[in-house]
Amino acid sequence: MYVKQLSESEEKARDKRFEKIKELQEKGICFGCYNFKTGDLFPDDGLIIYEDEMVRCQFERYPRATGQTIIVAREHYEDISEMPIELGIHILKISDAIIKLHKEILGAEKVYMCTICDGKRNHLHFQLFPRLKGEPIGYGNFVREEGIIMDYHKTAELYKNKLKGIMLY
Template structure:
């Protein structure tokens, strides 16, 4: 698994995704809920490695970091302030498992977690940003230029198997 610089066509696809999200938000439609119904904003592309009745976990197709992971609530909440405490506890349990897998499978030294549910009609999600050995420390990991995830299928299968074991 690695992140490659975006080609012009990939940049165009990423821009179209942002435009679609903005268009839905302007119509007061939650893009997260819309995606759960249609799958056309964040298509699976084999990136989903864990899903249950509460959350979906997948690698970001256009990551800022190798292994960047999205953990999205299935239930709609605008942001963390609306999230029930029980869901927060559950998401921390899931996050801990994924963080340990990031360290084990892709060799992450640290994993940063954030939620940036900003703007109108957002959908609660968390992001995990692995920092690999030799990469810079700190906040700049959240603002790197997006790339495209490459050669990830083997890692996805490893994460799927390990998450099944860990979440029993």
């Protein structure tokens, strides 16, 4: 799995997704809830590595880091301030398992975690940003240029299989 620079057509697809999200938000529609119903903003395409009744975890199609992972709550919460503590505990357990896999499979030296639920009608989600050996340290990892994930199917299957064997409750 690796990330390459976006081509012109890939940039257009990414921008189209962003515009759809912005359009939904302007109408007061949560794009996360919309996606759980339609699947058309963040399609699976083999990107989902774990899901249960509380969360879905998937690789970001347009990542800023190799292995960037999105952990999204199934139920709607605007941001972390609305999140029930039980969900937070569940997300931390899942994050711990995925972070360990990022270190084992990708060779990540560190994995940063953030949540940026900002703007109109957002949906609680967390992001994991693996930092690989030789990459710069620090907050700059959150604002790198987006790329496109390539050759991820085998890696995603490996994550799925390893996460199946982990008891998260």
